């Protein structure tokens with residue numbers, strides 16, 4: 436097991452004090468990060484004691500510590516999963532060769548782009564969520580929000596460590612840039628679309644942590660296969676924290692649906708909205724929205740970039756081990772390609788795309804399957820309540836802003852429709868400004884009493900780390 440040092444300014448298991456130059460660079464970046472946190476992190480809670488878990492090692496049976504901490508004092512550390520002895524590259528043109536401990540010069544730019552793009556999503560999500568504490572449904576949820584936020588902060592540290600250690604001056608500049616872009620800012624937006632979308636209330640937050648953090652899971656799984664060993668090791672450990680973010684999303688949506696079903700029973704018209712809850716059709720619209728913007732994050736269906744990332748051993752497939760052919764030079768992947776004539780979508784044609792060029796789609800396939808799991812659980816709950824409604828994931832062609840379906844129009848089932856039809860029906864499918872207003876109105880009064888729970892959500896079955904649900908997780 437690697438040695439953990441928690442007494443230094445920056446907790447780490449990378450023997451930071453042995454590399455003075457790097458240590459100085461990171462210690463110079465640290466106050467800038469804390470300034471960013473104070474400006475763009477959770478607004479109104481920086482002085483509160485919060486019951487948080489902090490990563491203190493990568494030991495699988497005791498990697499985290501739980502205690503009260505003020506968020507600006509959180510110990511953001513650098514932790515890489517333990518090295519695998521004699522690890523070799525698991526895919527692509529360098530399959531079977533020793534994994535790289537330094538960056539091969541010819542792949543420097545591509546790798547930097549991958550690290551920066553991943554790194555940019557981490558602070559972006561904190562920015563998107565910074566006002567949610569002010570409309571929280573309970574102190575339990577408030578704490579979970581902050582847990583997700585501080586860990587996204589640590590993920591930023593993970594990427595900045597790579598930039599500062601391996602990319603010299605450009606890496607240092609990129610590390611500054613990560614603190615300068617702002618989610619949703621027209622002049623200096625975050626890199627990827629979904630990370631510029633407003634996350635104005637908790638229904639969006641739960642959809643975000645279910646769908647968008649799950650994109651994160653799959654990107655991290657693909658990077659965990661990287662031939663560049665430090666990237667593989669750092670992302671492997673990030674996945675440990677990421678699991679909790681998706682737990683927050685999945686259980687959050689489960690509790691909203693549970694409550695919705697209870698409120699429907701109370702109302703003679705089965706109208707959850709009339710009882711101050713969120714009706715299932717509205718939940719469906721938010722699912723449609725966040726799922727579709729998260730699908731975009733996987734990149735183009737047919738992509739020469741994806742092919743070259745795979746060829747050069749930089750980014751593999753999730754759990755590359757489970758595939759038989761790790762070179763992927765001979766296979767194909769069927770993709771429904773739009774046939775457009777004179778600017779009008781005529782039909783879809785199944786095309787056999789060389790496998791390497793379809794790697795984004797291969798990863799998206801895994802994501803679709805994984806996303807469906809929670810949906811199935813929600814539908815069981817709904818079925819058990821005797822309600823005929825079912826939550827569905829829309830077609831991957833629906834409401835796409837990038838890739839081969841962008842600029843075209845499809846209904847949620849994936850059937851091509853005209854722009855006019857889409858415009859007429861879109862607010863049956865994605866949230867309208869009125870939906871946003873309605874959902875926000877339910878959350879206008881935050882619940883800061885540990886015994887309280889907002890009317891629109893069911894209480895969780897249990898608290899955090901053996902504490903009761905009504906424990907004072909945040910001393911506000």
Ligand SMILES: [Fe+2]
Nearest residue numbers: 557587590651
């Ligand atoms: Fe993250």
Ligand SMILES: [Fe+2]
Nearest residue numbers: 648651677680
């Ligand atoms: Fe996350």
